[in-house]
Amino acid sequence: MNATSSHQDESAWSLPVYGQLPFEPVGGEGAYLETRDGRRLLDLYGGHAVACLGYGHPGLSRAIREQTDQLIFQSNIVPMAVRAEACRMLADFAPAKLDRVFLVNSGAEANENALRLAFRSTGRSRVVAVEGAFHGRTGAAAAVTWGASGSWYGYPRLPFDVSFVPRDDVPALEAAMSDDVAAMIVEPVQGVAGAIDLSSEFLRAARSACDRTGTLLIFDEVQCGMGRSGHPFVAQAVKVSPDILTTAKGLAGGFPAGAVITGSTIADGLQVGDLGTTFGGGPVACAAILAVIRAIRSEGLLENVQTISKLIRATCVQGPVTGVRGRGLLLGLSTRPPAKTVRDALLEHGILSGTSGDPHVLRLLPPLTLKSIHVESLASALGDIGE
Numbered sequence: 001m002n003a004t005s006s007h008q009d010e011s012a013w014s015l016p017v018y019g020q021l022p023f024e025p026v027g028g029e030g031a032y033l034e035t036r037d038g039r040r041l042l043d044l045y046g047g048h049a050v051a052c053l054g055y056g057h058p059g060l061s062r063a064i065r066e067q068t069d070q071l072i073f074q075s076n077i078v079p080m081a082v083r084a085e086a087c088r089m090l091a092d093f094a095p096a097k098l099d100r101v102f103l104v105n106s107g108a109e110a111n112e113n114a115l116r117l118a119f120r121s122t123g124r125s126r127v128v129a130v131e132g133a134f135h136g137r138t139g140a141a142a143a144v145t146w147g148a149s150g151s152w153y154g155y156p157r158l159p160f161d162v163s164f165v166p167r168d169d170v171p172a173l174e175a176a177m178s179d180d181v182a183a184m185i186v187e188p189v190q191g192v193a194g195a196i197d198l199s200s201e202f203l204r205a206a207r208s209a210c211d212r213t214g215t216l217l218i219f220d221e222v223q224c225g226m227g228r229s230g231h232p233f234v235a236q237a238v239k240v241s242p243d244i245l246t247t248a249k250g251l252a253g254g255f256p257a258g259a260v261i262t263g264s265t266i267a268d269g270l271q272v273g274d275l276g277t278t279f280g281g282g283p284v285a286c287a288a289i290l291a292v293i294r295a296i297r298s299e300g301l302l303e304n305v306q307t308i309s310k311l312i313r314a315t316c317v318q319g320p321v322t323g324v325r326g327r328g329l330l331l332g333l334s335t336r337p338p339a340k341t342v343r344d345a346l347l348e349h350g351i352l353s354g355t356s357g358d359p360h361v362l363r364l365l366p367p368l369t370l371k372s373i374h375v376e377s378l379a380s381a382l383g384d385i386g387e
């Protein structure tokens with residue numbers, strides 16, 4: 001079977017909701033994917049920021065294999081040492097005082113539960129969100145996603161009131177906040193929008209406005225968290241601590257997992273039955289989370305992200321690229337031609353990249369293990385493509 005025929009097979013049996021790329025990955029090693037038709041692609045997109053350790057990482061593969069052999073699943077109805085250790089290590093990785101973890105399966109589910117916690121613990125009914133943000137496709141997460149209600153929201157009405165403020169507009173943020181606001185939800189680096197990092201000033205103003213109005217500050221670090229910014233979370237980089245932090249994507253390196261991380265004030269107000277999930281916190285996901293955090297720490301990946309990010313900024317503004325934005329290894333390359341054209345041209349050169357909500361921004365979400373040799377390949381391909 002070649003890539004085209006497997007693509008046809010899949011589209012015959014699945015819902016036609018994805019625009020798929022014209023190759024089938026069948027294996028991978030490090031930053032490279034192997035395709036069914038025998039090509040090797042440098043993957044700078046990581047399945048939407050998920051493959052944070054690349055492919056075939058020995059520690060991650062071993063952890064998943066060993067846990068699968070030992071016990072593939074039990075739910076939260078029983079305590080498990082591997083879950084306790086994953087929660088402890090994640091709390092240790094997160095900003096100080098965010099030391100209580102609720103494990104789920106995806107980014108949208110994490111945001112859904114973060115918002116629920118905010119409504120429950122404040123007794124309020126309104127949310128402030130930021131223009132351009134993407135928070136997921138489930139009811140509450142999509143309600144705080146910019147533009148969803150006008151296009152793909154798909155539910156008959158919004159579940160609660162939402163006010164959007166323009167990015168980095170501190171006066172608008174202050175005007176939108178009042179004591180009926182349960183939560184302000186912020187994506188500190190807006191990934192889907194095209195790697196737009198919100199200013200530290202805006203994030204600090206969000207913290208102060210929340211303190212003034214008794215509102216809970218939620219950082220959605222589903223895409224920008226887990227080391228991708230060159231810090232464990234952007235919260236630590238900008239020294240602004242949210243009340244609730246959500247993460248997913250790279251959390252378990254490719255195994256589905258998400259997390260809501262908060263502190264004792266919110267945790268102590270909860271009772272049995274307030275939140276729940278069947279699969280969240282399953283032992284294989286927990287073993288994978290542990291392997292990811294151990295690799296980030298033991299392989300110096302935060303430092304590597306910072307070094308490689310600087311190298312991309314210094315060497316890849318050439319050919320069709322006019323500038324670089326974002327943080328760490330969540331980068332947006334501004335392109336003179338449409339980003340889609342540049343993505344297709346890079347694919348011809350054996351490099352996989354991604355598009356974004358901005359038609360002139362190409363998104364890079366490579367593994368945190370990326371090396372300078374990979375950046376050289378990207379810079380040289382961009383040079384070959386030309387303006």
Ligand SMILES: Cc1ncc(COP(=O)(O)O)c(C=O)c1O
Nearest residue numbers: 106107108134135136191222223
């Ligand atoms: C910032 C952010 N939040 C939430 C989500 C939703 O995550 P998931 O697709 O795992 O539900 C995404 C997905 O792209 C995201 O980028």
